[in-house]
Amino acid sequence: MSSRIRSIAILELLTGHPWGLKMPEIASKLAIPLPATTRVLSSLVASGYILGSLSGKEGAFRLSPKLPALGLAFLGATGVTDLVQPILDDLAKKTGELVRLAIISGEKLTWVAESQGARSGLLYNPEAGKDVYLPASANGQAWLCCLSDDQIRRMMEHEDFARPDVGPGAPRTIDALLDAISCARERGFASVRDSYTIGTSAMAVAIVRQPGNVPIGTLSVAGPAMRLNESRMREVFPWLSASARELAASSASSPLFSMI
Structure with a gap:
């Protein structure tokens, strides 16, 4: 699975979890290795599509208003x-x-x-x-x-x-x-x-x-x-x-x- 497909899968997953999911939960639900999940989340956070901090792995990642705003x-x-x-x-x-x-x-x-x-x-x-x-x-x-x-x-x-x-x-x-x-x-x-x-x-x-x-x-x-x-x-x-x-x-x- 390419990083692009993984990025889309994570965005689609988080649309159903407005309060966010922790990194291990995302990796488990999508069957993506944890290191790969970390890399994709890092890219999505940097681009502004996801809110969350990679420094604290226990924190939740959730969609930012950017993606819904684009859709609207x-x-x-x-x-x-x-x-x-x-x-x-x-x-x-x-x-x-x-x-x-x-x-x-x-x-x-x-x-x-x-x-x-x-x-x-x-x-x-x-x-x-x-x-x-x-x-x-x-x-x-x-x-x-x-x-x-x-x-x-x-x-x-x-x-x-x-x-x-x-x-x-x-x-x-x-x-x-x-x-x-x-x-x-x-x-x-x-x-x-x-x-x-x-x-x-x-x-x-x-x-x-x-x-x-x-x-x-x-x-x-x-x-x-x-x-x-x-x-x-x-x-x-x-x-x-x-x-x-x-x-x-x-x-x-x-x-x-x-x-x-």
Whole structure:
């Protein structure tokens, strides 16, 4: 593994640990030898991307504001703030739940924007920095609905369906996933319950650009399952679909989507 790849791996790891990790923890989690971890951390500290001191190995290393600031600057330059955010805010206001936008990047989904509609009571907001696990997320299933079953099988060929970090509602086999995809195609939206966190549910649709029916991202609404039940999802569906169409129509104006 090159030092460049190790640097990226450390940055990605620390996005999920805002209070930081100690050097031995970083080395252990990423299976990087301690001397190599020390060299990479030294470079990242010197460049200003990580805060921490190499003189005290017991101290924690955490991301500096530099990397998030670069990300926010990039998203602002792509027009997400001016173009996309009002659409998300409007949908969040109508639904009273968490609305999230993800874009397709290769064979992965990347979260780029969100809006929280619930101002009090039970709130649902997943941890920032987590990878989108396609089989267990409404967003992932919404994207998979746009693919053929053969394409889905190829993408999921090496997927670990037995991973322990998902809830009891997550599909545990490729056949279970394909059954969920079939149901989603039939009713027009994907939905999950107890897939990531027990007691939560989510629904999502693909954002499809014309011409060509090209999926460029997904749009979801998520919240406590006691509120966002099947009946409520059917009420929300027209708003969700309309917002996805609006995002698709606006996508040509943003370089964020033109990269796809």
